[in-house]
Amino acid sequence: MQIYNEFELIARLTHGLTTRPDVALGVGDDCALLDIGSDSQLLATCDSQVEGVHFTLRTSTPEQIGRKALAVNLSDIAAMGGVPRFALISLVIPPRFSQEALEGIYRGLRQEAERHQVAIVGGNIAGAGQGKQLMLDITLLGTVRRGQAITRGGAQIGDVLCVTGSLGDSAAGLFTLLHPDGTGAENALTFVQARHRTPVPRVAEGRVLSAFGPAVVTAMLDISDGLSGDLQHLCERSGVGARVFAEHLPLTEEMQAIAARVGKDPLDWALHGGEDYELLFTLRPEKAREVIEAVQAQTGTRITRIGEIIPSGMCLIAPSGTEQPLQVRSWDHLH
Amino acid sequence: MQIYNEFELIARLTHGLTTRPDVALGVGDDCALLDIGSDSQLLATCDSQVEGVHFTLRTSTPEQIGRKALAVNLSDIAAMGGVPRFALISLVIPPRFSQEALEGIYRGLRQEAERHQVAIVGGNIAGAGQGKQLMLDITLLGTVRRGQAITRGGAQIGDVLCVTGSLGDSAAGLFTLLHPDGTGAENALTFVQARHRTPVPRVAEGRVLSAFGPAVVTAMLDISDGLSGDLQHLCERSGVGARVFAEHLPLTEEMQAIAARVGKDPLDWALHGGEDYELLFTLRPEKAREVIEAVQAQTGTRITRIGEIIPSGMCLIAPSGTEQPLQVRSWDHLH
Incomplete structure (x- = not known):
C-alpha cells in the first residue's frame, strides 16, 4: 500500500478520465464547466453509499461497489426519462484504507461511467479523521428535452x-x-x-x-x-x-x-x-x-x-x- | 431529542425551502429539474465537510457549520466568476446525533443559500452505521455567461x-x-x-x-x-x-x-x-x-x-x- 497526499491521489484516480464534447473543463479547476443544449432542462440528483450501511468489502469487490454507487444515481436520471451526462464523485476515506481497494472502486466508477457515456467532471477527497467507514457521495447531472421529464406526480385514475x-x-x-x-x-x-x-x-x-x-x-x-x-x-x-x-x-x-x-x-x-x-x-x-x-x-x-x-x-x-x-x-x- | 425516520427527517429539514423561478422541480422527485439560460454554461462543484476534520461542534455552532459548508462551495463558483444557483445537500448522520444540532446546521445552510439566492433542490440523508462523524457533502451548480468563465490556466508573464x-x-x-x-x-x-x-x-x-x-x-x-x-x-x-x-x-x-x-x-x-x-x-x-x-x-x-x-x-x-x-x-x- 502506498500513501499519497490529497493532490497525488486525485491525480492518480482521475488520470486520463474519458471526456465528452460538452465538457468544456473537467477535473482540475475550481468548478467543472459544462455545456447543455438550449432545448434541454438540467436534471440533478445525488446519492451516498456508506461502508457498512450500503455496502461491505466482505460481500462486494471494490469494482462492484464503484459500479453500484454510480448505478443508483443513473437509475434516478432514468426515472425522469433523462440522459445522464456528468458525474461529481466525493470520497471520504478512513485512515489506512487500502489504496488498492480505493483504486478498484474508482475503476468500477469509470467502467459504469463509460458504459453510459458519462463524464466524471469533478469531485472531492477528504480524510475521515477518526471515522472508520468509506463514504462515496455522487452527484449526477443529466438532461431531458424540455417538457418531457416524467415526474412522480402525474398518475391518473384508470392508468x-x-x-x-x-x-x-x-x-x-x-x-x-x-x-x-x-x-x-x-x-x-x-x-x-x-x-x-x-x-x-x-x-x-x-x-x-x-x-x-x-x-x-x-x-x-x-x-x-x-x-x-x-x-x-x-x-x-x-x-x-x-x-x-x-x-x-x-x-x-x-x-x-x-x-x-x-x-x-x-x-x-x-x-x-x-x-x-x-x-x-x-x-x-x-x-x-x-x-x-x-x-x-x-x-x-x-x-x-x-x-x-x-x-x-x-x-x-x-x-x-x-x-x-x-x-x-x-x-x-x-x- | 426526537427520532425521525428518513422521510420524516427529509420533510422536516426541507419544509418550505425558498425556491427560484428556474427550479421547475426541487426536492421530492427522483431528480431536480432545472432551467439554465441558453447563453450560459453550467458550473458544478462539490465539497465535503467532515466532523472532527473540517469542523467540530466544540468550536462552531451548528448554524456556523451549515453556513460554512455552503460558503466553501460558493467560493468555488465565485472563483470561476459564476452565479451560484442550485445546491444539493447530502448528509451522513451518525447514530444518536442531536436532532437539534442537525436542524441548526440546516438552518445555517438555508441562511447562506438565501443570502446568495441559491435554491436547495435536492439531496440525500444516510445513516453512518457505526460511524461517529457527521458528514456534509454539498454539490453547488451555477452558471456563467458563455466565454466568461475564468479558469486557473490563463496567467501570462507580466500579469x-x-x-x-x-x-x-x-x-x-x-x-x-x-x-x-x-x-x-x-x-x-x-x-x-x-x-x-x-x-x-x-x-x-x-x-x-x-x-x-x-x-x-x-x-x-x-x-x-x-x-x-x-x-x-x-x-x-x-x-x-x-x-x-x-x-x-x-x-x-x-x-x-x-x-x-x-x-x-x-x-x-x-x-x-x-x-x-x-x-x-x-x-x-x-x-x-x-x-x-x-x-x-x-x-x-x-x-x-x-x-x-x-x-x-x-x-x-x-x-x-x-x-x-x-x-x-x-x-x-x-x-
Whole structure:
C-alpha cells in the first residue's frame, strides 16, 4: 500500500478520465464547466453509499461497489426519462484504507461511467479523521428535452401500472450474501447476487418512455426502497391510490428457487425487498399497449402490467381474487 | 431529542425551502429539474465537510457549520466568476446525533443559500452505521455567461497578481479556537474567529471580474489551501511562475495583534494559513488599474496587488528587498 497526499491521489484516480464534447473543463479547476443544449432542462440528483450501511468489502469487490454507487444515481436520471451526462464523485476515506481497494472502486466508477457515456467532471477527497467507514457521495447531472421529464406526480385514475424487468432478485441476492450456506456458486445464486451487487440502471428504457411525454407516461420513479414503499411515493405525489395484482408481479425463476431453498416468501421480496432499481410507471390505458411494445422492441427489456391506478388507498389482489391492504415495509436508510 | 425516520427527517429539514423561478422541480422527485439560460454554461462543484476534520461542534455552532459548508462551495463558483444557483445537500448522520444540532446546521445552510439566492433542490440523508462523524457533502451548480468563465490556466508573464480582502485571518481564528487562553471576547478575537467560522465567499467580486472576460482577468482561483499552495496551483496550470512581495500582503490589524500576542509570525499565517476563501487572480498589466477600481467601486472590497507573474519558479521578496524561494506549506486534507 502506498500513501499519497490529497493532490497525488486525485491525480492518480482521475488520470486520463474519458471526456465528452460538452465538457468544456473537467477535473482540475475550481468548478467543472459544462455545456447543455438550449432545448434541454438540467436534471440533478445525488446519492451516498456508506461502508457498512450500503455496502461491505466482505460481500462486494471494490469494482462492484464503484459500479453500484454510480448505478443508483443513473437509475434516478432514468426515472425522469433523462440522459445522464456528468458525474461529481466525493470520497471520504478512513485512515489506512487500502489504496488498492480505493483504486478498484474508482475503476468500477469509470467502467459504469463509460458504459453510459458519462463524464466524471469533478469531485472531492477528504480524510475521515477518526471515522472508520468509506463514504462515496455522487452527484449526477443529466438532461431531458424540455417538457418531457416524467415526474412522480402525474398518475391518473384508470392508468395502467407497469414495471420493467423483475422484482425481488436484489433482496434474494442480499439475503444469500448475508447468510452464506456454503453451497458454492450455482446459476440462481450468481444471478441474484449480481442483481444485488451490480444493478443495471434502466436508462435506455426511461428514454424510450419519456419520448412519449408525460401526457402518455404519466408518472415514473425507480424502485430503490421496495415496490410497496415506492408505489406509496408515487401515489402520494399523484394524489391517487393503486391496486396491485400479486400474480402479475414479475418474479424470476432464480429468485423463486432461492426463496424455496431458504424458506422465504418470494412475494415478500418482490413487494418489499428494495434495491431493484427497476422503473415503476403509469400509462394512459388507451396508449399502454403501444408504449409497452415500443420499450420492449427498442430495449429488449420485459415490461409487465402489475396493476392499475384507483382513487385512493393501496391494495393487493391475491391469486385467489381476495383483496387486502398493501402495507408498506420499506427499508429505512437511517435505522 | 426526537427520532425521525428518513422521510420524516427529509420533510422536516426541507419544509418550505425558498425556491427560484428556474427550479421547475426541487426536492421530492427522483431528480431536480432545472432551467439554465441558453447563453450560459453550467458550473458544478462539490465539497465535503467532515466532523472532527473540517469542523467540530466544540468550536462552531451548528448554524456556523451549515453556513460554512455552503460558503466553501460558493467560493468555488465565485472563483470561476459564476452565479451560484442550485445546491444539493447530502448528509451522513451518525447514530444518536442531536436532532437539534442537525436542524441548526440546516438552518445555517438555508441562511447562506438565501443570502446568495441559491435554491436547495435536492439531496440525500444516510445513516453512518457505526460511524461517529457527521458528514456534509454539498454539490453547488451555477452558471456563467458563455466565454466568461475564468479558469486557473490563463496567467501570462507580466500579469499583475492580486488578491481580494485580507490573508491569514482564518488561520489566526483557528489557532485561537484550538488554543483558548481564557482572555474572553475582544474585537480582534471575535473578528478572526468569525473569519474562520463563517467565511464570506467573494461571489460579487468574482462576477465583476468575470465581466471583463478571460482576456483581461487571465486566471483566478479561491484560496482554500493557503496562498502558497493555491498560487502553486495557478502557476502549474498556467505554466508560469510568480513573484510575491511580502510587504504588500494585506494583513489585518486584528490578525497581527493576535499573532503578536501568541508569538506567531503573521506572514506565516498569510502565506500558508489556508481557508481564507479570498480570490487570487491575475490581470493584464495595462488593464489592472481599471479592473481593480471597478471591483472596489462595485463591491466595496479592497483589492491588493501582491506580486507579478514571471516565467517560472515562485519567490518571495522580503521587505529588505532580498529574494527567497516561496515554499509551499499547504494543509493536506488527508493527513
